[in-house]
Amino acid sequence: MLLNNKLLIPRVHPSIIKRSSLLDNLNIGLTRKLTLVTAQAGYGKTTILSEWAKQSKARIVWLSLDKHDNDFIPFWSYVLTGFELIKPDFAVNLWPILLNFSTKSIEVFTTSLLHELQALEENWVIILDDFHFVDHDLINDSITMLLENLPPLIHIYISSRSKPSFPATRLFAKKELHQINVQDLRFQLADSTHFFKLRSELNLSKKEISQLVDRSEGWINGLQLAALSMEKTKNQAQFIRQFSGKHRDISNYLIEEVFQQQSVEMRDFLLKTSVLSEMNHSLCEAVTQQKNCQDKLESLEKLNLLIVPLDDNRVWYRYHQLFSEFLQHTLEQKYHDQWLEAHMNAAHWLESNGFQEAAVDHFLAAKQYTEAIRLIELLLPQTHHSKWNVLHRWLTALPDETIIGKPMIDIYYIGALIGVGEWSMALERTKQAELRILAIKDYLSEPEWNQLGGTLYFFGAITASDQKDHVRSLHYFEMYDSLMPEGNSFQMIGGNSYGGTDHDDVLLLVNDLHVADSYINNRVQAWGMKQHxxxxxxxxxxxxxxxxxxxxxxxxxxxxxxxxxxxxxxxxxxxxxxxxxxxxxxxxxxxxxxxxxxxxxxxxxxxxxxxxxxxxxxxxxxxxxxxxxxxPSASASAWLEKSDFDYKDPITSYPFKEYHVFAEVLAHTGQTSEALELLERMYQFANREGRIRNKIKVRISQSVILYELGKTNEAFVFLLEALRLAEPQGYIRSFIDRGPTLAAMLYLLINTPNLIPKKAPVDYLPYIKQLLRAYKGDLPELATSKLKLTEQESRILKQIEQGLSNKQIAEQVFITAETVKSHIKKIYKKLEVNNRVQAVQAAKEQNLL
Missing domain, CATH: 1.25.40 (Serine Threonine Protein Phosphatase 5, Tetratricopeptide repeat)
Structure with a gap:
């Protein structure tokens, strides 16, 4: 039943407000490939899509998503099943491809799906509701592939609290994307007037309705909750005056007001069933120990009390999320014993009815750790290497004492921590697990000890390496080699994962390159001749x-x-x-x-x-x-648009290299202040993490950008810091890969004595000469290396040559005249000129024009 619920168009309440203009807006999607309906919770995304789907003449494939659907095979299984409910033979050729899916076959699957879609002869709409639960790259990639080649009669509608991860800019440019947002979904005055008129007991004036709409900002759930509360209050005017437009205040205040108006028996039912993400009468009876639960569910529906029927037969229901969170908080804080009992009752029912994963979560919430561990051990083969997030959620909820005597749980716990990138925690768990497993070593057979101990020591080695404890890392590696000379299945955790930390880049983890050389050679000698x-x-x-x-x-x-x-x-x-x-x-x-x-x-x-x-x-x-x-004159605009980075994004370890390129591209396209701001935050991150290599590379980039801006004093301060950090380790390519601009800077350093402080911490000159010798070409040529203009500056210089005014240039390159003026000042500074004529002449002399 839980599967079928996902594929049914949710039931529309009979008293729903008819919003013709919004339905017409949704009809526009039938002329587009993709329609995005995006807004936060409570704006009626599912309701309006359900109403539209019910009255649409198109064939509708509906899928309601939740956090458990963020996986490629289940996701597309639901979609194919949805098609088969309407056209039973639709997916005959697709199921073998999907059920035997591997990352290699994504294009095969999408191409085959497109082939079947091409054969359909009328309008079909795929509606993916609550898509914010999906962020899996393969799902996003497959949808992107579909959208690129989607047949004219097929349309995808997505509702979500946030924009999907896959790129939609290209579709927008081609007028193949239709967007509906909060401004479209919010109740206007006419909608709200109609809504309140349906509640005849609320005799509100137009002005009072307008006040409620203004203060709620058209938030539909807020207006619904306001109406429910006002039906119980004797002073509506006072209520309206105190009504707040802040969503959090609305939910905290009004939900409590609605709840307090229910009978004692109904409040007990609401509290206990709030622990359930989905419920039917049988599950509710098990949790509440009450009878006639189906009557209660239908009564709540008739009251429109923030309960959502999930099927037309009124069997399965769920609460509105905000309402559920309020009820759960109340139950846990005020009636903790009942909170525990409700979760335990839910767990037993779910396990008995085949929903083991959901049962684990409820056993954990009920603090029934023995039962939870029993199910976790049963489910380990299903979660190993595929559901690290699920396993991490479970195991972090277990108290340490419950893991004692469970060595495999210990091992999988460390694997889960590594799988989600919690390396420091994984290191601590490894140390703890080592003590526990050593304590039972004498009770294990030799194969059992080799398996447990070897895996444990491998985890210890890579977590210690991530923490820069290289002596401990090598010690663990040697222990691992002695127990598992042929390795194990855990050694490539994260081998196909983009996230996590740079645990695989030894040069980032070992600041001393000479120590890194020794550390690397140790492992190459130990493993280099192994074939697998x-x-x-x-x-x-x-x-x-x-x-x-x-x-x-x-x-x-x-x-x-x-x-x-x-x-x-x-x-x-x-x-x-x-x-x-x-x-x-x-x-x-x-x-x-x-x-x-x-x-x-x-x-x-x-x-x-x-x-x-x-x-x-x-x-x-x-x-x-x-x-x-x-x-250096090559265009970088295409990658810049595709990257979707922002210079204010938080800095983390693994995309560090991408953000370094991003900063360089920002500078290349004339956004130097943004580039320098990003690079400084990157430097601070590298400094906190103790990553000397990153610090060197960032300081080099900063120095080059500042030098090209004419800020030579600041530029040489950063360059000297990079040289100071790099000289003891013998860095060469990090400098000479930056090309002639850096070579010119190095040449200036050895030929301009006052640029190097008299009491410098190192003797820079021999090192700088070593770097200059590594450049191809002779030094006099380097001395005449000219400064490079950015892509934008080159474009503006060419237009200066054509005699265009600042205003005309601004129109040509789509920037303001003030920004043009700023670029021209930078050009003058770089070329050491004072006017346009001199700039053009100097540029020609240096082959810049």
Missing amino acids: YPAIGYFLTSQSDLLYEWNRLDEAKEIAERTLMRKDIQPYARLLIACTTVLAKIEQAQGHPERANQLLEQIKQQIQSSEQAAFLLRIEAFQLQLVLQQD
């Missing part, structure tokens, strides 16, 4: 990257090529991309940019991950970085 040991790929990639940084290109290339030839690393997107990007930058450094780009294009076709879109963005960011190194 993909974890070695992380260390070989880091070894190649380290040699590249030291400008030992031939050695670095040999290792990277040998690593990419290993068959055992091929299934792991994260590792393949890391190694390929190292090889690509080696190729470019050796003068083969075409080969570098070819490598990156090839790796795009090999990615096998549910997070393919994020990985592709990383590859394309690196491609752009290489292109800009070769041709």
Whole structure:
């Protein structure tokens, strides 16, 4: 029944307000590929879509989503089943593809689905309700593929509290996207007047209704709750005066007012059943120990008391989310014993009726940990490697003492923490689990100890490495090798995952490159000759990257090529991309940019991950970085639009490289203040995390941007800091990959004594000369290297040459005249000129025009 509920168009209440203009608005979607209905809870998204679907002449496939549907196979299984309810033979050819799905077959599935959709001969609408529960990359990718080739008679309607993760900008540009938002959904005065007229006992004036609409901002649930409360109050005028338009205040105040007006028996029913996400009379009777629960459910529906029928037969129901949260909070805080009992009763009913996962959550809420562990152990094969978030939610709810004597729970707990990126917690759990498992070692057989101990030590090694405790990490690795010389299935956790931390980049985790060299060599010697040991790929990639940084290109290339030839690393997107990007930058450094780009294009076709879109963005960011190194005048606008980054976004560890490219592109397109602000926040993050390599690279970027802006004093302060951090470790490529601008800066440093402080902490000159020798070409040419203009500055300079005024230039490049004036000032400063004529002349002399 829970499955069928998802595919039924929710029942429309008989007293629903007819909103013809909004229904007409929804009809526009039949001329578009995609219609997005977005608003926060309580704006009637599901209600209006249900009403529209009921009266539409199109064939409707409805899917109500929740947090458990964020997985590719279940999601599309529901959609196909929805089609089959109308056209039984629709998915005959699709089920074998879906049920045997792998990340390689996403294009096969979507292409096959498009083929079946193309054969349909009338308008069909797929409605995905509550899509905010879905953020799975494969689901988003498949919908994106569908939208790109959707037949004219097929339309997708999505309701959500937030914009979906897949890109819709292109559809909007092609007029294939229709959007309905809060402004469209909110009750206007006419809607509200009609609504209150249906409640004849509320004799409100137009002015009073207008006040309620204004203060509620048209929030439909707020108006409904207001009406319910006013039916019980004797002073409506006072109520209206005190009515607040803040949604949180409305929910906290009005829900309590509605609740207090119910009978004692009904309040008891509401409180106890609030723990249920979905309910029928049988489940309600088990939870409340009351009879006639079907009558109570239907009574609540007739009262329109924030209960939603999930089927036309009035069997399954759910409460409105805000109402449910209020009731649960009240039950837990005021009647805690009843809260525990309600959850326990729910758990027993759900387990008996085949809903084991839901039962675990209720057992945990009821603090019935023994029962929860019993079910978790039963479900481990289903959650292992596929539902780390679910497993993490369960295991973090268990008190430590309940895990004692459960070594497999201990092991899976650590795996779940790693799976969701909680590395410091995973390290602590590893230390605790080590003590517990060692205590029972004598009671385990040798194979049992090897399995448990080996897995434990592997987790210990990688978590200690993430925390920069390299001595402890190597100790754990040696213990792991002694117990499991052939490795285990856990060693590639996160190998196809985009998120988490940079635990696989040794050069970020070990600040001393010489220590990193020793650490890497230890693992290469231990694992390098093993044939089926993909974890070695992380260390070989880091070894190649380290040699590249030291400008030992031939050695670095040999290792990277040998690593990419290993068959055992091929299934792991994260590792393949890391190694390929190292090889690509080696190729470019050796003068083969075409080969570098070819490598990156090839790796795009090999990615096998549910997070393919994020990985592709990383590859394309690196491609752009290489292109800009070769041709600073190249356009970066396309990637900038696609990235969907914002310079105010919070900084985290794994997308750090993408944000570094983003900052460079911002500067490249003339948004230098935004670029510098982002880079400074990145530096602060790297400083907090103790990541010297990131600090060096960020300071280099800041210095180049400031230098090109003519802010030489600030630029050299940052460059000297980067040199100070880099010199002891022998960094080379991080500097010379920045091209002639940085070379000119380095040359100025050795030829302008006052740029280096007299009491400098290191002797910069030998190191700077070493870096300059690493550049190709002779130093006098570097001395005459000219400053580079940004893409926007080059465009404006060409228009200055054509004799255009500031206003005319502004119209051409779609910016304000003031912004044009600011760019021209920067151009003058870089070219060391004072007017337009001098600027054009200087630009021609330097081959900038």
